[in-house]
Amino acid sequence: MSRKNLLVSAVVLLVLAVLVYLQFRSWRDFDWQVFWRETRRADPLRVLAAVALIYFVYVLRALRWKIFLRPVSPASAWSLTPPTMIGFTGLALLGRPGELIRPYLIARRQKLPFSSQMAVWMVERIFDTGSFTILVTLTIFLAPGMGALPYSVEFRAFGYFLLVLVAVLAAFALLLWRNAPGLARWSERRLSPLSPSFAAGVAEKIRAFGKGLHTLHDLSSFFQLVGISLAIWLLIAIAFREVLHAYPEPLRTMPLSHIVLLMGFSIAGSTVLLPAVGGGSQLATIAALAHVFRVSPELSVSCGILLWLVTFVSVTPAGLLLARREHVSLRRLSQEAGEPAAAPPTAAPQ
Numbered sequence: 071m072s073r074k075n076l077l078v079s080a081v082v083l084l085v086l087a088v089l090v091y092l093q094f095r096s097w098r099d100f101d102w103q104v105f106w107r108e109t110r111r112a113d114p115l116r117v118l119a120a121v122a123l124i125y126f127v128y129v130l131r132a133l134r135w136k137i138f139l140r141p142v143s144p145a146s147a148w149s150l151t152p153p154t155m156i157g158f159t160g161l162a163l164l165g166r167p168g169e170l171i172r173p174y175l176i177a178r179r180q181k182l183p184f185s186s187q188m189a190v191w192m193v194e195r196i197f198d199t200g201s202f203t204i205l206v207t208l209t210i211f212l213a214p215g216m217g218a219l220p221y222s223v224e225f226r227a228f229g230y231f232l233l234v235l236v237a238v239l240a241a242f243a244l245l246l247w248r249n250a251p252g253l254a255r256w257s258e259r260r261l262s263p264l265s266p267s268f269a270a271g272v273a274e275k276i277r278a279f280g281k282g283l284h285t286l287h288d289l290s291s292f293f294q295l296v297g298i299s300l301a302i303w304l305l306i307a308i309a310f311r312e313v314l315h316a317y318p319e320p321l322r323t324m325p326l327s328h329i330v331l332l333m334g335f336s337i338a339g340s341t342v343l344l345p346a347v348g349g350g351s352q353l354a355t356i357a358a359l360a361h362v363f364r365v366s367p368e369l370s371v372s373c374g375i376l377l378w379l380v381t382f383v384s385v386t387p388a389g390l391l392l393a394r395r396e397h398v399s400l401r402r403l404s405q406e407a408g409e410p411a412a413a414p415p416t417a418a419p420q
Contacts, residue, residue: 084091105368108317116316121384128154128385134197134298135176138190138285144178150359152392153179157391162398168351170407171400182379189282192275196243201299203232205297205307213327220362225331243283250280265308306381307333313377321373326343332358336377352378 132150139145149221155173164171173187180187209216210229217224245253254273261269286292311327314321332355339354359365365373393400 075361100367100371102368104366105372109372109376111318112313112372113316116312117376117380120309120312120380123305123312124381124384125388127305128158130298130302130305133294134194134302135190137284137291137294137298138193139176139182140291141178141285142186143182145180149179150176153398155385155389156393156396156398156400159386159393160404162386163387164400166405167404167408169398169407171403174403174407175398178284185268185278186281189278190285191282192279193285196239197299198303199294200236201238201296202303202333202337204238204300205303205330207232207236209327209330211327215325216327216331219331220364221329243279246280247275247417250277250283254280255377259313309381310336310377313380315372316376317373320363321369323387324363328363332363335362336381340382343345351382 129147129151132154134146135150135154136145136147139150153172153175156175157168160168160171162168170188173191174184175189176182177184207229210225210232218226219225254276257276258269258273261272286295307326307330310333311324311326314324314329314332335354335358336351339350339352341350352374356370356378359370359373360367
């Protein structure tokens, strides 16, 4: 890890430690015996069901990537599942530097340029953002009982913001699909007086987005990708429900609409991600359970940690086994994928 990454991680860790300290300080009567008792009461069968759903989500992610690859390199969803699980294992263990492992491994396996799979990865993020935004927006505006929650007015305002965000993303994606090179040149000319290197980086990302969008050659592929993306996030919501319903009341009867809202807090918190320990996702989930859904501190902490383990960490045993089978090192892959001057990989992993 570079000195810059170490410094950033240290700052994030310090901020996270302060937030955790302030959170627990506000719970002066936090009872660790109650915490362990509530944790032991969780239904292991429901937890295992949630893990199974999360594993199936990785298969769906591989199927979605297969559709992206269809015009340039035919592949099966099963052949793309191992690099998908190895990639998410790298993300869980290495933090943000591990995000590039998945597109890098797929590029090696399919003998494609790494840049082409980075373009697919960027477009995949658009589909994920749009799909989850649709679920959250429908929940905020249509689900019964949302008005009784604390901060319901703020949630509705956030829902309007999400609608605008989806519209802007759709318009931007259409613009990129129609003329990404022209938009890249225009952006580079406007930003070059401020910083030539920054302008070149923005232009390169715009071209990559445009290249990724052009993997969609027909309307059928687009609707398939939308359907799979919505299925991915619905299954994640059901996995959240299984974990929450594994606990006693009041979590056992929490409706799916409230669970989707809780997912929003978890995903927002995941922007603060540290290697192997997660970070903001657990803290945001715990805070939402305690302050929005009025769950006891002990139950909130237990459930927040278990949700993180199931939805984020549970892939690591299978991912490490697959990495060992394919004779790859997560840290080395992360370093190779992060080298900007690296030549496009052309060999499949040994």
